[in-house]
Amino acid sequence: MRQSVPLLGLAQTLEKVRGTSSKKEKVALLSSYLKGLRADDARVAARVASGRPSERGSKDEAQVGYSTLLDVLREVTGATSEDISKIYLEHGDLGEVAEEVLGEKKEQTLFSEQLTLAALDEAFQKLRAAKGRGSAAAKRGIVKSLLLSASPLEGKYIVKVLTGEMRTGLVSGLLEEAVASAYGLSKAEAARAHMVLGDVGAFAGKAAAGEAGRIAMTPFRPVNFMLAEPFASAKEIAEHFAKKVYAECKYDGIRAQVHRSDGKVRVYSRRLEDVTTSFPEVVGAFEHAKGEFILDGEAVPFAGGRPLPFQLLQRRLRRMEDFEEARKKAPITYFAFDILYRDGKETVDLPLAERRRLLGRALAGSSARTAETVDVRGEREIQAAFRRSRDLGYEGLVVKDPESVYAMGKRGSGWVKLKEELDTLDVVIVAAEYGHGKRAGVISDYTFAVRDGDMLKTVGKAYSGLTDAEIEEMTRRLKEITVRDFGYRRQVRPEIVVEVAFDSVQRSGRHDSGYALRFPRIKRIRTDKGLGDVDTIEKVERIFSGQKLKVDEK
Numbered sequence: 001m002r003q004s005v006p007l008l009g010l011a012q013t014l015e016k017v018r019g020t021s022s023k024k025e026k027v028a029l030l031s032s033y034l035k036g037l038r039a040d041d042a043r044v045a046a047r048v049a050s051g052r053p054s055e056r057g058s059k060d061e062a063q064v065g066y067s068t069l070l071d072v073l074r075e076v077t078g079a080t081s082e083d084i085s086k087i088y089l090e091h092g093d094l095g096e097v098a099e100e101v102l103g104e105k106k107e108q109t110l111f112s113e114q115l116t117l118a119a120l121d122e123a124f125q126k127l128r129a130a131k132g133r134g135s136a137a138a139k140r141g142i143v144k145s146l147l148l149s150a151s152p153l154e155g156k157y158i159v160k161v162l163t164g165e166m167r168t169g170l171v172s173g174l175l176e177e178a179v180a181s182a183y184g185l186s187k188a189e190a191a192r193a194h195m196v197l198g199d200v201g202a203f204a205g206k207a208a209a210g211e212a213g214r215i216a217m218t219p220f221r222p223v224n225f226m227l228a229e230p231f232a233s234a235k236e237i238a239e240h241f242a243k244k245v246y247a248e249c250k251y252d253g254i255r256a257q258v259h260r261s262d263g264k265v266r267v268y269s270r271r272l273e274d275v276t277t278s279f280p281e282v283v284g285a286f287e288h289a290k291g292e293f294i295l296d297g298e299a300v301p302f303a304g305g306r307p308l309p310f311q312l313l314q315r316r317l318r319r320m321e322d323f324e325e326a327r328k329k330a331p332i333t334y335f336a337f338d339i340l341y342r343d344g345k346e347t348v349d350l351p352l353a354e355r356r357r358l359l360g361r362a363l364a365g366s367s368a369r370t371a372e373t374v375d376v377r378g379e380r381e382i383q384a385a386f387r388r389s390r391d392l393g394y395e396g397l398v399v400k401d402p403e404s405v406y407a408m409g410k411r412g413s414g415w416v417k418l419k420e421e422l423d424t425l426d427v428v429i430v431a432a433e434y435g436h437g438k439r440a441g442v443i444s445d446y447t448f449a450v451r452d453g454d455m456l457k458t459v460g461k462a463y464s465g466l467t468d469a470e471i472e473e474m475t476r477r478l479k480e481i482t483v484r485d486f487g488y489r490r491q492v493r494p495e496i497v498v499e500v501a502f503d504s505v506q507r508s509g510r511h512d513s514g515y516a517l518r519f520p521r522i523k524r525i526r527t528d529k530g531l532g533d534v535d536t537i538e539k540v541e542r543i544f545s546g547q548k549l550k551v552d553e554k
């Protein structure tokens with residue numbers, strides 16, 4: 001058995017990756033590093049390169065808060081808060097701070113063994129396992145011993161992965177390419193294995209072991225969801241398909257993948273997290289179902305034959321509520337619209353029309369429902385189906401090609417969506433301020449950003465849209481994730497994703513993206529989305545250039 005390799009090699013590789021802007025070079029650097037690794041190391045290395053200390057979908061997180069990291073850095077190096085603040089202001093990155101201060105350590109480990117990838121992985125496992133009382137101290141201890149044995153460069157990447165802020169430009173597609181090229185997989189083989197495994201670490205581990213060509217979908221391993229392409233009108237949709245298609249109601253709930261096997265049922269969110277405990281009704285709905293399956297659908301708060309406001313789901317998702325109470329206030333119905341796996345066989349490559357039939361059979365004996373669908377052809381019929389869906393209380397339509405396959409993780413053109421209003425943006429809050437008047441004492445003004453490669457660029461500031469209770473809750477969370485406290489204003493870790501509606505996009509020098517949203521208002525807090533789901537600057541540009549009236553504030 002080969003020994004695990006030192007972390008230093010990975011840190012040096014990532015440093016080189018960061019140093020080049022060429023995507024090709026980034027891929028080549030990581031690929032040549034991965035090539036020599038044993039399977040377990042490849043798993044850890046690819047996961048670290050993706051900026052995650054844990055497998056995607058893992059219930060337990062290993063990430064560590066800024067305040068813990070700052071405390072440990074102070075303790076290990078003797079640097080003062082002022083020193084650290086000064087360096088942080090220069091770089092805006094805690095990893096860089098770690099590199100700079102770790103050159104001088106107050107304490108040394110007795111036996112300074114070189115940190116290996118296996119040792120790092122073990123520390124991440126311990127962080128995930130630290131829960132409940134005493135967990136803060138335990139986490140601090142684990143991070144401290146890591147940083148004590150780390151060189152400055154290693155420390156930099158340990159901190160980066162623990163905060164989830166790699167900034168190396170290695171986006172998911174490039175990581176996939178690097179793994180494929182390291183282990184001689186074709187593009188299609190790599191895409192499929194990565195999709196089915198859902199996690200780049202697991203994918204690299206299998207690829208290094210020569211097993212990536214034989215990855216099969218299995219219950220209780222969630223896969224990425226197929227997404228829908230937004231269209232502006234029924235007319236465009238009619239032209240896009242130019243044939244008879246399915247128009248399904250667009251339910252406004254939580255996307256949920258239901259896995260059933262051996263009489264057990266589990267539910268996964270769109271971030272591939274296991275959310276079974278938040279949805280006891282969904283589990284209950286499949287109690288009397290038969291056989292094995294993986295379904296795709298939407299968990300919708302629903303009573304008296306009509307959907308209830310989506311907001312009623314928020315607390316339940318954060319597991320803050322007694323479920324009996326939640327069930328009374330907003331009971332959930334699961335509306336299934338696809339089937340990805342049935343009794344030992346994948347069904348994703350079958351045409352949708354065929355998957356429909358299988359779905360109907362899989363739902364026998366369950367109290368879940370299938371999404372309401374009508375067959376439509378042409379603009380008029382699509383428009384009529386849209387109105388009907390709106391009248392029933394739904395958001396709009398998802399129109400699907402009966403011949404399309406289930407494209408895991410893709411915004412495929414086989415599914416398109418139609419909503420009433422202008423497109424919304426999913427953005428992440430990066431800074432926040434206390435409000436005025438009635439809102440004094442609560443943090444109610446939020447500056448938000450979109451993604452630009454692996455950077456975040458601000459596009460606006462929102463004051464409205466949340467209820468008082470939501471603002472209270474936001475205030476609590478924003479305090480927890482504060483990176484710097486300027487008194488009235490706080491810079492926060494980019495974690496909270498919100499969906500904002502707005503009147504238009506304008507060019508503006510006020511924000512570093514070069515754009516500003518006009519009259520933004522928060523539609524909802526997207527607890528179901530993470531940093532990777534935040535919309536991109538390209539989408540903002542697309543909306544801007546699609547507008548009839550363009551405002552240039554500059």
Ligand code: ATP
Binds near residue numbers: 227248
């Ligand atoms: P949105 O903010 O519009 O819900 P999204 O970014 O969450 O979009 P998209 O894939 O772009 O996700 O839009 C389709 C979304 O609509 C799905 O994620 C799913 O949650 C929801 N949905 C509701 N009903 C359906 C349906 N019948 N078929 C597919 N998706 C549906």
